[in-house]
Amino acid sequence: xxxxxxxxxxxxxxxxxxxxxxxxxxxxxxxxxxxxxxxxxxxxxxxxxxxxxxxxxxxxxxxxxxxxxxxxxxxxxxxxxxxxxxxxxxxxxxxxxxxxxxxxxxxxxxxxxxxxxxxxxxxxxx
Amino acid sequence: xxxxxxxxxxxxxxxxxxxxxxxxxxxxxxxxxxxxxxxxxxxxxxxxxxxxxxxxxxxxxxxxxxxxxxxxxxxxxxxxxxxxxxxxxxxxxxxxxxxxxxxxxxxxxxxxxxxxxxxxxxxxxxxxxxxxxxxxxxxxxxxxxxxxxxxxxxxxxxxxxxxxxxxxxxxxxxxxxxxxxxxxxxxxxxxxxxxxxxxxxxxxxxxxxxxxxxxxxxxxxxxxxxxxxxxxxxxxxxxxxxxxxxxxxxxxxxxxxxxxxxxxxxxxxxxxxxxxxxxxxxxxxxxxxxxxxxxxxxxxxxxxxxxxxxxxxxxxxxxxxxxxxxxxxxxxxxxxxxxxxxxxxxxxxxxxxxxxxxxxxxxxxxxxxxxxxxxxxxxxxxxxxxxxxxxxxxxxxxxxxxxxxxxxxxxxxxxxxxxxxxxxxxxxxxxxxxxxxxxxxxxxxxxxxxxxxxxxxxxxxxxxxxxxxxxxxxxxxxxxxxxxxxxxxxxxxxxxxxxxxxxxxxxxxxxxxxxxxxxxxxxxxxxxxxxxxxxxxxxxxxxxxxxxxxxxxxxxxxxxxxxxxxxxxxxxxxxxxxxxxxxxxxxxxxxxxxxxxxxxxxxxxxxxxxxxxxxxxxxxxxxxxxxxxxxx
Numbered sequence: 001x002x003x004x005x006x007x008x009x010x011x012x013x014x015x016x017x018x019x020x021x022x023x024x025x026x027x028x029x030x031x032x033x034x035x036x037x038x039x040x041x042x043x044x045x046x047x048x049x050x051x052x053x054x055x056x057x058x059x060x061x062x063x064x065x066x067x068x069x070x071x072x073x074x075x076x077x078x079x080x081x082x083x084x085x086x087x088x089x090x091x092x093x094x095x096x097x098x099x100x101x102x103x104x105x106x107x108x109x110x111x112x113x114x115x116x117x118x119x120x121x122x123x124x125x126x
Numbered sequence: 127x128x129x130x131x132x133x134x135x136x137x138x139x140x141x142x143x144x145x146x147x148x149x150x151x152x153x154x155x156x157x158x159x160x161x162x163x164x165x166x167x168x169x170x171x172x173x174x175x176x177x178x179x180x181x182x183x184x185x186x187x188x189x190x191x192x193x194x195x196x197x198x199x200x201x202x203x204x205x206x207x208x209x210x211x212x213x214x215x216x217x218x219x220x221x222x223x224x225x226x227x228x229x230x231x232x233x234x235x236x237x238x239x240x241x242x243x244x245x246x247x248x249x250x251x252x253x254x255x256x257x258x259x260x261x262x263x264x265x266x267x268x269x270x271x272x273x274x275x276x277x278x279x280x281x282x283x284x285x286x287x288x289x290x291x292x293x294x295x296x297x298x299x300x301x302x303x304x305x306x307x308x309x310x311x312x313x314x315x316x317x318x319x320x321x322x323x324x325x326x327x328x329x330x331x332x333x334x335x336x337x338x339x340x341x342x343x344x345x346x347x348x349x350x351x352x353x354x355x356x357x358x359x360x361x362x363x364x365x366x367x368x369x370x371x372x373x374x375x376x377x378x379x380x381x382x383x384x385x386x387x388x389x390x391x392x393x394x395x396x397x398x399x400x401x402x403x404x405x406x407x408x409x410x411x412x413x414x415x416x417x418x419x420x421x422x423x424x425x426x427x428x429x430x431x432x433x434x435x436x437x438x439x440x441x442x443x444x445x446x447x448x449x450x451x452x453x454x455x456x457x458x459x460x461x462x463x464x465x466x467x468x469x470x471x472x473x474x475x476x477x478x479x480x481x482x483x484x485x486x487x488x489x490x491x492x493x494x495x496x497x498x499x500x501x502x503x504x505x506x507x508x509x510x511x512x513x514x515x516x517x518x519x520x521x522x523x524x525x526x527x528x529x530x531x532x533x534x535x536x537x538x539x540x541x542x543x544x545x546x547x548x549x550x551x552x553x554x555x556x557x558x559x560x561x562x563x564x565x566x567x568x569x570x571x572x573x574x575x576x577x578x579x580x581x582x583x584x585x586x587x588x589x590x591x592x593x594x595x596x597x598x599x600x601x602x603x604x605x606x607x608x609x610x611x612x613x614x615x616x617x618x619x620x621x622x623x624x625x626x627x628x629x630x631x632x633x634x635x636x637x638x639x640x641x642x643x644x645x646x647x648x649x650x651x652x653x654x655x656x657x658x659x660x661x662x663x664x665x666x667x668x669x670x671x672x673x674x675x676x677x678x679x680x681x682x683x684x685x686x687x688x689x690x691x692x693x694x695x696x697x698x699x700x701x702x703x704x705x706x707x708x709x710x711x712x713x714x715x716x717x718x719x720x721x722x723x724x725x726x727x728x729x730x731x732x733x734x735x736x737x738x739x740x741x742x743x744x745x746x747x748x749x750x751x752x753x754x755x756x757x758x
Contacts, residue, residue, distance in 0.1 A: 055364040095515025110493045117485035
């Protein structure tokens with residue numbers, strides 16, 4: 001069974017290699033590559049343990065890196081790429097959570113707590 | 127047979143701890159009871175140590191009739207990893223945890239009466255009583271749900287081996303250091319409860335005593351976290367040093383809380399201020415240690431740190447956490463507030479800076495907490511799966527950090543009660559000018575995102591201002607002025623932050639698919655790739671790449687990044703090759719082979735070493751504070 005799977009897998013990858021190398025080839029345009037790097041850090045590898053796709057060796061992470069680079073070359077904006085990946089993999093893939101009603105508390109908490117803490121700490125000093 | 131002795135010793139130690147806890151709770155607080163508590167604590171330590179070393183013996187002998195040894199060891203494994211594998215698993219690491227609880231109790235039992243005669247018998251007994259309850263909780267957990275001495279019948283001939291990522295010298299030191307930190311807060315918690323139980327009759331310098339033990343735990347925790355970060359850096363093979371992984375966060379939270387505690391304890395020891403807050407913080411710090419244990423050990427999270435995925439165990443730890451939190455907070459609610467505190471300090475004073483520092487660190491702790499559990503809670507509430515990762519923490523922490531960094535150098539210069547702001551500003555003016563100039567220079571020299579640059583400027587300000595203030599102190603006092611724990615720790619913190627930013631935003635990276643003999647460029651280096659050799663290690667096969675420097679003063683030096691395949695565990699690890707120079711670290715990793723070519727990934731991380739050097743300076747500052755306090 002493993003053997004069949006392996007043969008199948010090798011077939012797949014060799015077909016893949018025909019039109020694009022499966023390893024990371026940085027984009028020749030440094031601005032685009034820089035944007036790609038920022039995006040890599042913000043996208044979670046869906047099959048790994050708490051790794052961004054920048055950190056991961058998993059095949060899916062490689063595919064996603066290639067997808068991001070290709071999209072950038074085709075002129076997609078950062079948000080377009082985030083949205084398209086989010087629609088496919090869900091919010092889970094975004095390491096920087098969207099600002100949405102479900103995350104208002106997450107994003108607002110630090111500032112609220114700071115204001116509250118300063119108020120409690122210094123309310124008697126005026 | 128050794129295993130049975132160990133198992134028996136473990137059960138006996140539970141009985142001893144239980145007896146000790148009951149004696150402390152139920153009897154009058156007289157001198158004979160003091161002796162019972164001291165002997166109980168000692169006996170408990172001895173028994174747990176016996177259990178611990180029996181388990182270690184099982185690992186040394188590769189006794190595969192023990193399920194734990196069979197599951198986490200292997201005949202071919204080097205001896206160092208056989209020994210450190212004792213705590214490279216769920217049961218063994220909990221045994222280490224319990225051992226350290228007992229040792230802290232014993233250390234307190236023997237050291238405190240000798241060091242100071244001022245603590246009362248009642249206080250002494252209560253501290254050891256609470257500490258014994260912590261032992262009881264975890265020993266029960268160990269005996270009932272996580273027996274390290276379970277046997278396998280029939281015993282297999284070979285073990286399953288240890289996760290290769292853990293087969294590293296750092297495993298010998300990282301967990302013990304971290305636990306010496308985490309668990310040390312149990313003693314701080316015990317003291318807080320003893321103070322609360324004494325109502326108004328606590329001895330006067332309980333804050334100084336608590337600060338001493340908090341400092342000990344804090345030093346260990348600082349070193350443990352730093353070592354973990356360094357280990358992750360060189361072992362995981364992608365050149366990161368802090369991932370905001372839930373498990374890292376679990377260790378960062380008690381650290382932040384303890385740092386706040388150390389500072390507010392200064393005000394308590396000196397001016398009897400903030401005592402309510404300090405006691406609450408002491409309770410919370412221990413609860414954060416426990417919730418860290420829960421997060422790591424319950425299987426709620428998956429990572430290299432989580433060995434067990436048994437919900438029953440998670441529930442048990444949660445119950446322990448709930449029990450201690452409830453006990454602490456109930457006592458706190460009943461006995462506080464006492465008499466209104468003296469709050470006669472001016473807005474510009476040491477007290478104010480300590481207060482702001484405590485607010486900042488509390489917010490930081492709570493932010494890490496919320497960020498860590500938010501996905502779990504949201505998912506449980508049916509809000510869908512989200513991820514809260516490094517980009518969230520970085521973007522929330524950077525703006526929070528700047529004002530607090532700016533404030534740091536002022537704090538030690540402020541007088542108690544009322545500080546002299548203009549005088550402090552005058553003393554710090556030189557450093558302010560320096561850091562502004564440094565920021566401008568950096569901006570011109572290297573492209574840096576503005577926020578990162580601002581944080582770095584603030585960190586440089588902390589370093590330069592603290593060095594300058596320290597210099598002035600030495601000028602004023604002569605060599606006596608050399609003892610300056612606050613300056614030292616603040617310098618360490620500034621160095622750490624500045625280095626973390628530098629290593630992240632200025633790093634350079636090269637990924638190539640190299641042929642033999644190809645020249646690869648990274649930062650100011652050029653290296654020639656000379657192919658890959660197959661070599662055999664003790665218990666692994668390795669592909670070892672060879673990279674030769676062809677420029678700079680390093681010409682001719684060779685780097686050997688490796689990929690190791692561990693037969694027993696059927697697992698691969700990446701062993702990065704590192705080369706240090708004054709300005710940073712070159713980090714080389716080999717990847718897969720592609721059509722006869724080799725994937726190479728090289729990084730240059732400017733100043734990355736200073737992250738860990740900064741942490742060590744902080745720990746050194748802690749040691750210096752400890753020395754200063756013990757001298758008094």
